Amino acid sequence: MTMNVIPLALLLITPFDRAIFRGESCLSTSYYGTYRDGSTYQAVYAPEHACMDNWLSDFAAESATISGAFQPVQQLVWVEEESVDETLKSQAVSLDAGLDSFLERLSLSPYRTLDQALEDHEQDVLVYGKEEQHYELFYRSPHAALLSVSHDKARIIDTLLPRFWRSIILPTSPVDYIPIPLYATQRIRDVITGVKFDPVVASLVNSLSVTQMKNDIRFLTGEDGKSGIVSRHSFAEGSRIAASWLKHQIEDTGAVCELKPFLSGFAPNVVCRYEATVNTSETVLISAHYDSRGSFGSTRAPGGDDDGSGTTGILSIARAIGAKGIKFRANVELVLFAGEEQGLLGSRAYSRELKAAGSNLTLVIQADMTAYHALDEPAQLGLPKTIGSPEAGDLVSAIAGIYSPELVVGYTSVCCSDHQSFHQQGFPATQVFERVGPIVDPMYHNSGDLSGREGYDFEQLKAIAKVQFATVLHVTGFDITK
């Protein structure tokens, strides 16, 4: 790298290497997390200048990128191409298709369209590298990029992204690399060893009601016209209506719920808890995100599949807990996150809070997109390949084989829902997804993501919610009081 001016900060982007976190590497105190880049993962560091020389000799990955920041770094954002099926890529509109058009939108003022800027003779803002530039790019591959934007831009970045891309907002200070402790992994292995068909569990999970799910999802998407919800985007009024409604529904089942704000302007997380009937710190958490994203330029964001499906699944589990008066022998939390679409923000705040409180979280299962599969395909359950605990995935897979044998279970390259936040805090976590393979839902991140459409399969939604529910019942133990 040749530089005439000394950069304000250095960024190092290199494949993840666990060895960096052993020993004395100065890089271990400048780690900003690991992010997906096509089929590989990149770790991001912002080391001191003096650290670079040491690093180069110790951990030189040939593919490493070193970049300098020449403007003050405000907010680092990782953007990545989603893993989508080829059939969807061909449908992408050309204006919307790539990173270049995204960068162009980003370089404009946040609330102005290109046409407005041109009308106001502000052509200069279109030229990269001028004072008006609103971002700095540090890394770019065909499938991902790392950039610095203003904090305001970071908040709305999901509305500027091309259709099949997503953004993750990096932490504002370095994070520790926290591996999953051995005892937590062993705890899950022990459950796997002991798990076998339980007729009581089967009857409980089979009681999840598809009729009720259809009503619930139509309220959340606004399809039934009763909720007045147009969008559950984290900034939209509809997301607040949804949060308050979800809180009340789950409270009615015997949980203690709280709306937990995490960042001003964003709708809150909905955190509900059933206290254990015995004296234990152990907590099992199942979750989904209730915020959504619509088409570029549209205010409508019904999020029927993403992630109204996971949210409805969690709600159906709560309704069954209430109907049967289930009391758990460990603490159980049902959490519906907001800010997922802007970069896992709600779950990041909550997972950090639990870590700081020394919470004994032994399992997290996030449901994100569970209802859709291609018309000629059977019902499926996809588990994450890389981000997440393999043992948690093994447990979910074993439970699926027992209680939802109709699901074809396998791995998916789709990556990085709210379970990633927990994984990064060293909690065993996994995700349940609708497909063994990439995203194939043509209404993904689209204002047409409704529940009443071809391919939206309530039986699959139920089968996956059954797996989430049965896993909780097996891990915690329970009593029925009604």
Ligand SMILES: *[C@@H]1O[C@H](CO)[C@@H](O)[C@H](O)[C@H]1NC(C)=O
């Ligand atoms: C619960 O267990 C903890 C740790 O084992 C103990 O300190 C506490 O006194 C117990 N509480 C009750 C109510 O038994």
Ligand SMILES: *[C@@H]1O[C@H](CO)[C@@H](O)[C@H](O)[C@H]1NC(C)=O
């Ligand atoms: C967490 O809960 C498990 C299961 O009850 C228990 O074995 C373990 O000791 C607890 N760990 C901590 C750190 O409290």
Ligand SMILES: [Zn+2]
């Ligand atoms: Zn989602």
